[in-house]
Amino acid sequence: MTQTITTNNNKTTLAYAQQLDINDPLAIIREQFAIPKQANGEDEYYFTGNSLGLQPKLAREYVIELLDSWGQRGVKGHFEGDHPWMPYHEFLTEQSALLVGGKNEEVVMMNSLTTNLHLMMVSFYQPQGKRSKILLEDHAFPSDHYAVESQLKHHKKNVDDNMLLWTPRAGEELLNHDDLYQMIEHQGDEIALILLPGVQYYTGQVLDMKTITEKAHAKGILVGFDLAHAVGNIEMALHNWQVDFACWCSYKYLNSGAGSVAGCFVHQKHSTNTDSETQVNRFAGWWGHDKSSRFKMENTFKPIPTAEGWQLSNPPVLSLAAIRGSLDTIKMAGGIKELRKKSIKLTQYMTELISSELGDKIRIITPSNQAERGCQLSLMINVEGLDGKAMFTALEENGVTTDWREPNVIRVAPVPLYNKFQDIYHFVRLLKECLQ
Missing domain, CATH: 3.90.1150.10 (Aspartate Aminotransferase, domain 1)
Known part of the structure; x- marks a missing residue:
């Protein structure tokens, strides 16, 4: 009691x-x-979970469990044991989907955050005619800015002309949504993609992802979010909001260890479309190929009709084990x-x-x-x-x-x-x- x-x-x-x-x-x-300790042996006052979350005891337990399986089974660990490695990422899907408000088939844990942002922009930034601009916030996390700039250069687009910045008003730190909505209204036919954070890393401001997506889609603009500071922090409903894609890391509020495997959401309207003529463009890898025929080693790519279809290579299972430990701890908390x-x-x-x-x-x-x-x-x-x-x-x-x-x-x-x-x-x- x-x-x-x-x-x-x-x-x-x-x-x-x-x-x-x-x-x-x-x-x-x-x-x-x-909990890290101070020099006097007392617990630290740790307030940096927005940078690196603390280690869940289950993460350690699950990683050791996997190491033991490797030692005992060798390559057979891919298929044997309570948590075989081959489908290991699938053990994370349901809880990850709950955290972002997506369907199971819309979510996959893979790669790193910026890698996933690049993979998503390969699919969702397709400049055509005057619709060639990418909109992001001023003072974006540097990696996001670098990724957008390099994508523009990859498409031979002038960065100054094609990178739109949503800036705070003079003398203010926070972003004003009305300013963004005016940009969408007045320049929407020139914007191909909006890429914004769910939570702005510097100010901690939560953006209105639902309304941003609605207003962007009304102008024919695709929308993606970097959820590094949002996942595990705030409630979201990416599927219902009709967000096109989102990416996040797992080592902040998801407490899975430095540099751990990241997550990715691709809305069902895109992820289930595997028609060779109408599906979105993507960089393909064999782990995204149809599971039933993957080991036939054929050279015709057949994407999995879920977010898993964007996978490239088999993931590092030691990292996935740490994520599973963290997700189970979050589940324990309700x-x-x-x-x-x-x-x-x-x-x-x-x-x-x-x-x-x-x-x-x-x-x-x-x-x-x-x-x-x-x-x-x-x-x-x-x-x-x-x-x-x-x-x-x-x-x-x-x-x-x-x-x-x-x-x-x-x-x-x-x-x-x-x-x-x-x-x-x-x-x-x-x-x-x-x-x-």
């Missing part, structure tokens, strides 16, 4: 944070993770709906505590509207003569792991799987001490 404390209503006290933790039905999930409920509480508590304890010394540039943010808060130090990078370093020296992004933001992500309300209390306490 959950113990309940109701004696302290002062939100600025440690007792209040302890009360929230005792009343938290997901608090026990923290025990499923390896899935993304339950995580989102706690995330909102964590983030709201942090914003309230920062406001009451630090006032205007800290400026949170992430939207205040809960529907427009995930668990990440992007903080700017608002004290004259005080360097934000120095503050980041001071926090690090005091056992707080956050994330610094140039030019001047400390990113803090209270992750519902393993962060406690007490972590937030101590973070704000230490931030206040460092400021003083």
Whole structure:
């Protein structure tokens, strides 16, 4: 039975944070993770799940299980055991689809994030006539910008003329959706593809993927999203929103280890079309070939009529094992709906505590509207003569792991799987001490 404390209503006290933790039905999930230690042996205050999630104990268990299978079975491990390697990526499909709001046949775990973005643009960026532009946000994650620029160059398109940037208004950090909708309305017949993040990495702003897709499709524009900072963080419904494609990494909120295998969504209207005349263009590899005839070793490509048809090579199963461990841990917590409920509480508590304890010394540039943010808060130090990078370093020296992004933001992500309300209390306490 959950113990309940109701004696302290002062939100600025440690007792209040302890009360929230005792009343938290997901608090026990923290025990499923390896928590880094400070020099004094105490747990770190770890707020960098938006960069690299902590290790689930099941991930370690499943990787060791796979290593043992390799040692015991050799090549037979592809077909034997409870989790044979040949179909291993399929063990991840259902839970991955739930996280992004897709159908099982629309989702596959493969490659790395930027590789998948390139593969998707091979299929979905097909410039024709004056419809040749790609629209992305200003201050996009550099890899996305590089990928778009290189795709334009690959198609012999002038980058300056064909890369449209959705920029914040003067003096603002956040993107204004009305500005984007005006660009779509006025330049839609020149835009071939829109590629945007689900959650903007620098500000933590959640974009309205549903409305963006609707307005783009009304103008004949295809739409893709980079969900690196969205998957495992916010609820999504990619299938119902009619998103054409999306890609994500698995090592942030999916906690599968640095550089782990990425994910990809291709809407059913594209993925099930294998007609040689009308299917979208793609770069093909044998792991995307029809499973029933793959080992006949024939040279006529027959794509699997699902997102799996975009696979190139057999995936690294050690990485898939870590992802399976993480997905099972998320399932243990009740899935993304339950995580989102706690995330909102964590983030709201942090914003309230920062406001009451630090006032205007800290400026949170992430939207205040809960529907427009995930668990990440992007903080700017608002004290004259005080360097934000120095503050980041001071926090690090005091056992707080956050994330610094140039030019001047400390990113803090209270992750519902393993962060406690007490972590937030101590973070704000230490931030206040460092400021003083």
